Amino acid sequence: MMTKQRKSRNAQLNKYLKALNEFNWHHPEAYEDELKTNTIRNYQDYYTAQVALILVNNYLESIEQVATLLEVPVATVYRLIKKYHQDFDTLREVKEAIENGKDW
DSSP states (O other): OHHHHHHHHHHHHHHHHHHHHHHHHHOGGGGTTSOTTSOHHHHHHHHHHHHHHHHHHTSOOOHHHHHHHHTSOHHHHHHHHHHOOOOOSSHHHHHHHHHTTTTO
């Protein structure tokens, strides 16, 4: 039972990250008005950190488990968790922010 939930959650996270990458690819003009310091990488890091923080704080996943779910190195997850604070309460809120282009 737990394995199905974990696979489902992993699939959902991958879908969110793909949506973020797709938006970045199809809307590069959104960055022309931004400062040069706000790069696509910063947004990816921000939303990856938000997902990681939700998994750690709300679902009590370890940093190693989060790294496995997000398919990023443990050091990256640790760095992102230390760099950002949690701005969203649920994965759904992160998904909506990505889909609606919040901060784009």
